[in-house]
Each structure stands twice: as structure tokens, then as C-alpha cells.
Amino acid sequence: MTGSSASVGPGAATADLAPGRPVISAQGVSKRFRRKDQVVTAIKDVDLDVSSGEFVCIVGPSGCGKSTLLNMSAGLMEPSKGKLLFAGEPVTGPNTSVGYITQKDNLMPWHTVEGNIGLALHIRKTDKAKARARVAEMIEMVGLQGFEKSYPGELSGGMRKRVTLARTLAYDPPVLLADEPFGALDAQLKLVMQAEMQRIWAETGKTILFVTHDISEAVALGDRVIVMSSRPGQVKVDRRIDFPRPRDVFKIRHQPGFADLAEELWDILAADMHSGEDM
Amino acid sequence: MSVIDSDQGARRVAAAPEEVWDEKALQSSQRKNLLTVMGWRAVLLVAFVGAWQATSGPVIDPFYVSTPSDIATRLWEWLRDGTVATHLYATLQATLMGFVIGGVVGIGVGFFLGRSPLVARVVDPYIIAIYSLPKVALAPLFILWFGIGMTSKVVLAATIVFFLVFYNTYAGVRAVDRDLVDVVRLMGGTRRDILRRVVLPSSATWIFNGLKISVPYALIGAVVGELTASDRGIGFVLKRASGTFDTAGVFASLVILMVVATILNQMVVYGERYVDRWRSTPT
Incomplete structure (x- = not known):
């Protein structure tokens, strides 16, 4: 698995990313790990289609294999069984069409904010002046003006998260994978970031697969909410969310129907909460 | 965009009042500390070399x-x-x-x-x-x-x-x-x-x-x-x-x-x- 020989390249993928077409398609996907002397089945027979332009949220008890699903979509892992297709093609190496926002912020500590946000642009040999303009644009978008020359170690957790978001959006990948991106943020900043995420999604038409443990976040943002069972993770419910867009993430929680929906999903999730083993 | 604006606003407010720190006092106390340390280092060196010079001969054999x-x-x-x-x-x-x-x-x-x-x-x-x-x-x-x-x-x-x-x-x-x-x-x-x-x-x-x-x-x-x-x-x-x-x-x-x-x-x-x-x- 070398970085350059990914079968799914940005050029190859865009052709098949027409709106409504399935971008990520899991077909009977299972994944097993060897942990010490034990074989752990992280997910089992997962079928899931994410269409182009969709905002899909996945919730589930911890250790249900949500991250595993994202890792496979990103091409960092391969399924033990079944097929995982990206734009109709099996994912065999690092998938350069996705931007992956992981739980950990994974910034390069030796680069400044600017350097981190421009990383993909430098790797992709974007024209210097263009790259600089793009980085400035991203910094403004996430509100980090004045911190261009700061190192990640000097920033707060929330600011680092914003740098990660800016870094991922800077190179404009058509698909975003987000693994509990706002999990560590305080409640207020979380709402701000949710609103930002929704705005970016609406403006760019990206496909977003968003893992969270927060049901109200999932309901507020998603076109669909997938509830997964505890390990081995399986799709329990695939629920369409019909609140009109654009949604006001600050107020949607008070909208009629929201509480019922969240409670319904919570009940499905809670049934599994205690039967699952610990991570 | 409005959401981000509120965030920046918060930062602007935090930076607005010019805080006055007593930089001079801070610096002079640092300088004083440094002088003390340097002073004692010199004293230690002079005392050691002096003691060596004084004892070599009357107390310890200079051959060694x-x-x-x-x-x-x-x-x-x-x-x-x-x-x-x-x-x-x-x-x-x-x-x-x-x-x-x-x-x-x-x-x-x-x-x-x-x-x-x-x-x-x-x-x-x-x-x-x-x-x-x-x-x-x-x-x-x-x-x-x-x-x-x-x-x-x-x-x-x-x-x-x-x-x-x-x-x-x-x-x-x-x-x-x-x-x-x-x-x-x-x-x-x-x-x-x-x-x-x-x-x-x-x-x-x-x-x-x-x-x-x-x-x-x-x-x-x-x-x-x-x-x-x-x-x-x-x-x-x-x-x-x-x-x-x-x-x-x-x-x-x-x-x-x-x-x-x-x-x-x-x-x-x-x-x-x-x-x-x-x-x-x-x-």
C-alpha cells in the first residue's frame, strides 16, 4: 500500500460523483481485528449507501465500529469480508478523494497554523500564490486571523479543531469523513462549528459522513441518521430526517418533532448501551 | 458567516483594554537575580582557587x-x-x-x-x-x-x-x-x-x-x-x-x-x- 498508487484518485472519482449517485457503498462489510490473543469483530455485515451530496450521521455505542467504517472508507483499512466501494470502485489504498477529520486533531506540531492548513496544497504542488490565497481564505473562514504564525501547541483545543477543519477543506475534497469532530469542544463552540459545517455543506455540495455520539447533533445536522448496535456493529436503524434546510442548529432543538425524534433514536440506541462490552 | 463573527468579537473585546504591566519592575528584578547568581559564582570560583593556592604547599604536597x-x-x-x-x-x-x-x-x-x-x-x-x-x-x-x-x-x-x-x-x-x-x-x-x-x-x-x-x-x-x-x-x-x-x-x-x-x-x-x-x- 503505497501512498501514490491509490486506485481511487481525485480525478477518477469526480466523474462518478454526480448528485444522487452512491459515493460510499458498504456491501456486507465485516471487519475483524486481532487484539492480543482474541479476535474481535468490530462490525458485521454492514450495508450502507451514502449518496453524493448527502449529509449522513452515524451514532452508536462506543466501540461499535463507527471509526472502523470511516477508516475503511478512507482506505486506511480493508474489510475482512464484503465490499466497500467508493464511487463504484473498490477502495484499495489511501483514498485521496476524502478529507478525514479524525477525533484526534493530528496537526503537524512543527508547522504553524498556516503551514498546517497549506499542507495538502504543498503536497499537491498547488501554485504558491494560489495556495497562499487559499490558506488566507480558510483562516478567515474559521476565524483564526492573528494566529497564522502560531504553532498547534500554543492553541486551545477548539482552535486546533478549527485548524483541522480548515486544513481538510483547503484542498476541497468532494467527500468529508468526520469522526466525532466536535466531541471535545464546549457546548457553545460545538454549536458554532455545527452551523459552520452545515453552511459549508450547503455551499459546496460535499458528501459528508459524520460520526458522533451526540444524538441531537446527528438529528440537527443529518439528512439521515444511522444507529449502529454495540459490537459487533450492525446497522440497526436508518432514519431519514425531514427538517427543512437550512436548519438553525441553535434553535432546532425546540422545533416540534425534534424531541420525539431524538427520544425515539435514543431508545433504540439505549437498548444496546449496556449489552456492549467496554472498549 | 455570522457565527464566526461572534467568535472574533469575543476576542476583540478581550484584547480591547490596554493592560498596563509594570515591565520595568519585572526586568529590573530579573537583572538583579542574574547579578546575584553571577556574583556568587565568582565568589565560589575565587574561594576555591584561593583555597587551592593557599593549601598547596603548607597542607598538601604540590607534587600531587x-x-x-x-x-x-x-x-x-x-x-x-x-x-x-x-x-x-x-x-x-x-x-x-x-x-x-x-x-x-x-x-x-x-x-x-x-x-x-x-x-x-x-x-x-x-x-x-x-x-x-x-x-x-x-x-x-x-x-x-x-x-x-x-x-x-x-x-x-x-x-x-x-x-x-x-x-x-x-x-x-x-x-x-x-x-x-x-x-x-x-x-x-x-x-x-x-x-x-x-x-x-x-x-x-x-x-x-x-x-x-x-x-x-x-x-x-x-x-x-x-x-x-x-x-x-x-x-x-x-x-x-x-x-x-x-x-x-x-x-x-x-x-x-x-x-x-x-x-x-x-x-x-x-x-x-x-x-x-x-x-x-x-x-
Whole structure:
């Protein structure tokens, strides 16, 4: 698995990313790990289609294999069984069409904010002046003006998260994978970031697969909410969310129907909460 | 956009009132502290040298400890007749060449084995075996192989430096955060990008640490080589003085070595500050 020989390249993928077409398609996907002397089945027979332009949220008890699903979509892992297709093609190496926002912020500590946000642009040999303009644009978008020359170690957790978001959006990948991106943020900043995420999604038409443990976040943002069972993770419910867009993430929680929906999903999730083993 | 504006607004408010710090008081108290420390250092040095000078003779046999004045005289003589220049040049040359050769090879092999886990596992026991050997014990062998000239000293210093740098580089490359590598791979980075943008900067601290601790060892290697058998170098001067019961000469050589080692270490400290400038905690 070398970085350059990914079968799914940005050029190859865009052709098949027409709106409504399935971008990520899991077909009977299972994944097993060897942990010490034990074989752990992280997910089992997962079928899931994410269409182009969709905002899909996945919730589930911890250790249900949500991250595993994202890792496979990103091409960092391969399924033990079944097929995982990206734009109709099996994912065999690092998938350069996705931007992956992981739980950990994974910034390069030796680069400044600017350097981190421009990383993909430098790797992709974007024209210097263009790259600089793009980085400035991203910094403004996430509100980090004045911190261009700061190192990640000097920033707060929330600011680092914003740098990660800016870094991922800077190179404009058509698909975003987000693994509990706002999990560590305080409640207020979380709402701000949710609103930002929704705005970016609406403006760019990206496909977003968003893992969270927060049901109200999932309901507020998603076109669909997938509830997964505890390990081995399986799709329990695939629920369409019909609140009109654009949604006001600050107020949607008070909208009629929201509480019922969240409670319904919570009940499905809670049934599994205690039967699952610990991570 | 409005959401982000509110965030910036918050920051602007926080920065608005010009806070007045008493910078002058802060600075002057720092300066005062520094003066106190420097003052006491000087007192300690003068007291020690003074006590040495006073007790050498009436209390302790100067044959064993010489006197600060004799040592100073000897150093002055050596400085004027070129002894220091000639022999220090030889020692520094062996130290520097050993350091550079051992460092470059150590970084190279460390990177290679760090990136090739299978080969690393195969050769691991042999490396540990050679590593465990006290390297100075190789001095007689190298003299046998390379003669009493410069080469044997360079090889000894390089061998010692190699292992220190190699181990640190290897550990540094192994400690690279896999997640950061994945970030670059997803951005479409090649192996070269991964090496340049993640592995190299991430292991730079380790490599630098290896280089840092090996600076005094390079000097040790050169001096031990000179002590074993040579016709030049501060180690040679030291051994010659000792062989002729010239205690002042022995101490004068030690003073030279001490000064040189301190300067080398200080250079390393400055170099490290530059390389590690992204770390928020200054060392």
C-alpha cells in the first residue's frame, strides 16, 4: 500500500460523483481485528449507501465500529469480508478523494497554523500564490486571523479543531469523513462549528459522513441518521430526517418533532448501551 | 458567516483594554537575580582557587595537586609556544571528523532500519551485542588497524557517536505518529512526502538529542585514542605530562579539555534552540 498508487484518485472519482449517485457503498462489510490473543469483530455485515451530496450521521455505542467504517472508507483499512466501494470502485489504498477529520486533531506540531492548513496544497504542488490565497481564505473562514504564525501547541483545543477543519477543506475534497469532530469542544463552540459545517455543506455540495455520539447533533445536522448496535456493529436503524434546510442548529432543538425524534433514536440506541462490552 | 463573527468579537473585546504591566519592575528584578547568581559564582570560583593556592604547599604536597599559579603559567607557556594550537587542532580535528562521520552514518542507518522493520528485527540482537561493548575497549584494536595517527582516533570517535546517533534516530523514526503519516497519505502524499513532511521533522528532536549527547563522547573517543597511543593531541600532551610527573601539565591539559567541552556543549544548546523552535516550552 503505497501512498501514490491509490486506485481511487481525485480525478477518477469526480466523474462518478454526480448528485444522487452512491459515493460510499458498504456491501456486507465485516471487519475483524486481532487484539492480543482474541479476535474481535468490530462490525458485521454492514450495508450502507451514502449518496453524493448527502449529509449522513452515524451514532452508536462506543466501540461499535463507527471509526472502523470511516477508516475503511478512507482506505486506511480493508474489510475482512464484503465490499466497500467508493464511487463504484473498490477502495484499495489511501483514498485521496476524502478529507478525514479524525477525533484526534493530528496537526503537524512543527508547522504553524498556516503551514498546517497549506499542507495538502504543498503536497499537491498547488501554485504558491494560489495556495497562499487559499490558506488566507480558510483562516478567515474559521476565524483564526492573528494566529497564522502560531504553532498547534500554543492553541486551545477548539482552535486546533478549527485548524483541522480548515486544513481538510483547503484542498476541497468532494467527500468529508468526520469522526466525532466536535466531541471535545464546549457546548457553545460545538454549536458554532455545527452551523459552520452545515453552511459549508450547503455551499459546496460535499458528501459528508459524520460520526458522533451526540444524538441531537446527528438529528440537527443529518439528512439521515444511522444507529449502529454495540459490537459487533450492525446497522440497526436508518432514519431519514425531514427538517427543512437550512436548519438553525441553535434553535432546532425546540422545533416540534425534534424531541420525539431524538427520544425515539435514543431508545433504540439505549437498548444496546449496556449489552456492549467496554472498549 | 455570522457565527464566526461572534467568535472574533469575543476576542476583540478581550484584547480591547490596554493592560498596563509594570515591565520595568519585572526586568529590573530579573537583572538583579542574574547579578546575584553571577556574583556568587565568582565568589565560589575565587574561594576555591584561593583555597587551592593557599593549601598547596603548607597542607598538601604540590607534587600531587600542583598550584593554580603553576597551572596558569604552564597554560600561558603552551599558548605562546604553540603547544595548545598544534595539539588542540589535532584533537578537535579528530573529534569533529569522528562526530560528522559517526553522525551521518548513524542517521542514515537509523532511518533505514526505522523504515524497514523486518531488517531491523533480523539485525537487532547483533546491534545490541555490539552496542553493549564498551566502545573505548576498541581503541587498541583501531590502533592496530589504523596506526597511531589521526585515523584511529577518528574511527574510535565515529564508532562511539554512531551508536548514540543511530539508536536515537531509530527510536525517533519508530515513534512517528502513524496518524500523521495517514494524514499525508490521504492528501495524496508520496513516500518522499511522508519522509520529508512527517518522519524527518518528527524525528528531528530525537536525532538532535542523539547528536547532542554524542558531542562530549566524540571528544572522549578522540582523547581516549590519543591516550592509548599517539604523537599528537591534548590526550597525548596529558599522557606525556603524567609520564614525566608534571602535575601542572596534567591539570593544564584537563583545563583545556574542560574549556573545549564546555564550548562544544554550549554550541549544541544554541543549535537545539533553533531546531526545536516550534516547541512552546523553552529549554
